[in-house]
Amino acid sequence: MPKQEEKKLPLTRSFWVYFLKSDTNPDNYPTPNNKIAKKIMPFQWGNILTVTKDELVPMYFNTLDSLQKKIQRYRDLPFGIKQVRKGGNGRQMLIDFDSLPKEIQDSIGDPRKMQHPMIPFFQFDPSAVRYFTDFRFEDGSPLKENFKQEYITNASVLLAAERLKTARLEEWKKLKKNSGRGLLPSLCTDLITFNEYLPKLFGVQHTIPSSYRAFDRIWKPFFNTFEEGYHYGSLISGKLKNQNRKLMTDEMIALLNDMFAGQEYKPSRTQVANQYKAFLSGDLEIISNETGEVYDHSNNAKFKEISDSSIIAWLGKWEFKIGTFAKRSGDRQKLMQSFIPWHKLTKIKEAGTLISIDDRQPPFMYDKNRNRVWFYMGIDLGSETWTCWVHGKTKEGIIIEFYRQMIRNYIEWGFNLPLGLECESSLNSSFKDTFLRNGAMFDNVNIYANRARSKAIERKFEELRYRHEKSRLGWMARPHARKEENQKSGDEEVFIPYEDIIDHSLHDIEIWNNAPHSVHTEKTRWEVFCEMQNKNTQPTNWRALLPYLGKETISSCNAGIINFRNTTYVLGMDGEITLGEDLIRLMKYVEGKEFSIFWLDGNDGSTLKAMIYYDDMMLCEVVPHPEYSKSKHERTEQGDLNRKLMSAYENTVNSFMAQQKREIEQITIIDHRSKTLNNKFQIPGRKKYTQTESIPQELLLEENTGYHYEKTEGTARSWKSNFR
Template sequence: MPRNWGNILVVTKDELIPRYYNCMSTLKSEIHRYKDLPYGIKKVQKGGNGRQMYIDFDSLSKDVQDSIGDPRKMHHPLIQFFQFDPKAVRYFTDYRFEDGTPLKTNFKEEYIINASVLIAAEKLRIARLTEWKKLNKTNGRGLLPSICVDITTFNEYLPKLFDTLHTIPSSYRRFDTMWKSFFNSFEEGFNYESIISRRLQNQNRKVMTDDMIALLNDMFAGQEHKPTRTEVAQQYKAFLSGQLDVISNVTGEIYDHTEMTKFRAISDRSIIAWLGKWENKIGTHAKRSGDRQKLMQEFIPWHKLEKIKEAGTLISIDDRQPPFLYDENRSRVWFYMGIDVGSEAWTTWVWGKDKKGIIIEFYRQMVRNYTEWGFNLPLGLECESSLNSSFRNTFLRNGTMFDHVNIYANRARSKVVERKFGELRYRHEKSHLGWMARPHAKKEDNQKSAEKEVVIPFDAVVDQSLSDIETWNNMPHSVHTDKTRWEVFCEMQNKNTQPTNWEAFLPHIGKVETSSCRAGIIKFRNTTFVLGIDGEIALDEDLIRLMKYVDGKEFTIYWLDGNDGNVLKAMIYYDETMLCDLVPHPKYSRSIHERDAEGDYNRELMSAYENTVNNFMRLRKREIEKVTIIDNRKKTLNNKFQIPGRKRYTPNKETPKEVVQEIEETEYNYNATTSTKSRRWGSNFR
């Protein structure tokens, strides 16, 4: 965004590269070409030695001027009211759907912009209504339609001011519905949830039904042989066409392929993908696998064991160069420092030979220090524009790292830190060997002496500066004289500070690596981690939900190391969402005799982690039924080719006839014989 520099409007090189010029060399060539001509691009201030290079805005081509935007011509009623709402940033960053899924990054940005524009429009409505009342216009009719027009036209300015656009409807009817839902749903506050579209839930569920998933899992793991996923996809296609029957071995039920609400047509590629999802694969592989060791290696989280052994409100920031030379080229060390205004204690400092190379590291160091000291980040930040303006729409936006950020352009006196730099220079550093006076100091005792300049080694300058910071923080506070500045910082923290919003700023200042999850374990930084939420190990439904996303997948890890070099915070970024934390893998001694209370706790924690996956595996395994596949598809077109001499079964196509058998009648003559002689019982044994 162009700014006033004296009586002219200027832009920096960062606003021109690479959008309008490919690189710095191209820009320098263009400036040199028109240097002595009365037209063309003109440089009004040379960069270097801590100064920013400025280009005359009016010397740029009209196309570039129109693209950047001329603030002298940008007059819109919403400009003075618009700012990013920190509550909206936090709300949409932390928002979760019913299944625990967070918003994707592009939707977060869209909803934050829309909410901030609506809040600015409400401020404009109140101001405009006040003006109307002064003009005795008591009827507010037409006020809201005028606000709708202002919001629509504001999209012409947003890209030039903040490099973004809002998506608030321009139709008054739809705008009125959105306005009322946002402002009139609650007695106090705003209904941020009304902005979120309900169509963001997983659309795949509309095609893949629960019955289809169950059937595919049964076909994949419930058959006598082990089909591939491709074969299952082909079998499912044949099942839908009626060429293949699927029967449940448990109930004897024949699956009805004509039930379109349960079984729908889907591509082979989708079937293969669904069968490869972790939540399906963990059950089917448990059913199919005959090697338990490989199954556990693939899916079950493992414990990490030790080797057996015997025996814990406003910050003002800016860059500075301590007045000491460290080489013959008159080079000076660059420091970037931050001071807590309330306690007057230096809380963040980094150093290097180039100030541009240390700005990101400065914010990393701030997070490291505050986190390791056990404090939340400050509520507010004041900083200079030179190095920080490029972060205005990322981690220096209101609500991301700080609730409110003031970025000052060429206004050194507006920042508290500048005055503290002067005190540090003249009350602490002046007595050190090699101290350099300012070229045009007003006081005689601060002017340059006749002595020859002394070169101090780089490391000595750094160590000397760190010693001055220690001395400063241990000195009495200007108000609470019975306490040091550091004691005031530790004992008098603002109660309204917010917990560190890692999810919002870690993708911008964190380091990036790629890794993957296998059986709930992530190998990262030469060690292992497990899945977690809010710094704690994930268990139960939370763990299963995360495993569905990341197990067996490759993902991005945004992380930050601590002052000791170990991982301070690590988060998984997958499918355009900051999904979860990485928590160090709990470990304990293999020997019960060397295991302490912490080891017992780690063992219980890891067992709960393992049992969560085991229980889910058993649940999915029990849900799988054995099926019988009757394949009615013909493999041949006809039987014209036959090998002679083979015995073949030839079915008899004649209809069987009933055979009537004639039975000859035989006459029997029965001559009854009467005997009067009785048989004795003893004759049976003779």
């Protein structure tokens, strides 16, 4: 077998589909762009031998246009290339084969002049194609395309020779030549000469050896190895099999990966190779921390000798690097850039659909300790508008204030909070079960764990840094910037006052929001934010937010009035004063009791929302106590409305009080319970009364003496009169 890697056979369209379909209709011939294309050979169209344009373009004419110009030039002349049928509407253009230049005819091959005993028997074998297409070496790698073509062609030629052998034996029997002697040498000769016709007929060549002895070493294994079928694998070079054999055992691969990524320090691949060599010689002992197992270096079946270069190459393969680098890497961002595929996402179309938030430090220092300002910012991805920002000298408490500020801004501007949020996990993960739960503050929340490229805001920060801030005095370059213009210069460090850094950053936000939108270039980003809000946004879910984002104040309710923030409030629901049964129900909970009020102030210091939290329940709101002028002449229209509201509030309580009073009945209680256990303790000198002498005799009336009302002038009311 010749050296396989040196054989370079052209992959032609004629190779792939000849064996799949035998169709002589030229209209069904595939185009050259189709990978599955069969051999386009000259064929009879009526009495004319023709070829299609695909046989000529681009092999002999660069483009179809150049072929058509050539045909047009010789259309009315008795010589030159001639078209016998126009193409179009699913039909192939047909060219008269005999009108082609002789060199093209010889290159294509004239089937009328081609005579070889193997031509009638040759066709590409479908089983060979399936076998070599699906073939895998020991290490799982497939055959390269040029080897696939070579082995499919060789197998098909051998099968054609087998069919020729059968036909030739039948012919010899007719000639009463019973001996098959000399049959295989004749087939070997036919195979050698068949290479003169294969390129013209099918665009390929076989690589079966020309010597009979080498031919015999291929013929016998191919046909005689299996009782049924053919041994296609015998055609594959042993050298290829050796190159793709499994050089390393699974135990070796696992051990080398453990040595590379499982040690307390990070060795190089060369160091691992040296350690493995020492392990095989017994100079180095390896123990599994998990199981306590001591690896047996004398087990040659598991741990083979291998060169240092092979170990270095194996450890450098992607399938091993992706695990070992993940174990060794301390920079998750670089790890993800090297190994993790990224998603291609379409641009958000409407404002209020998704907001992306993260922290950043503007590249300026405000003191000699190289301290920098902390910002936490949010950008609406649909409008590209910065909608929220807070700042401070540290990150402590900045995240809670950021969400409070977001609520303030959106309410002040008259918009609902965005539908979705994307954020990093370091500051936000602790809120995932409270106000960052889906449906609380946002309908959908994506919290990314150390995945900078997943957040769109990172690209916006980069634009802020290099397009807005870079031109200012004191700008700091990144330590390892790729571009030279973004690297640190030789100038001395400049410190900018803290207040100036804040003011410049806010100025950049103003410039940014008033700049043209990337898609709607005729509008600013702020205009897009105001005019293209998503219609599915929801009102603020205060009940879910205030227990976590609100400020807390302890207060109480007395006669339906609540003292809060140096003024008075009343009970309310949905921003309005509560009346009727709802008011009575709420007062049953809070009247005369202490409770917590969770509230949030606006940018102007006023109360945006305040709600009563009592007995583990968010009960209701507190709304400002309606007020109006005592003088009717100074009372405004709003004052009249406030007077009616407060009167209704008062009348609700009065009505409930009257109802409760009407339901009360008068009763008399006679108490027979003794106030003492016994009379053992007595004070000397006091007149004692027995049970029968409990009333002095002089106060008792005689038994027969009747009571005469007319003779008695008492002023005290009798207890009996209470029952009349």
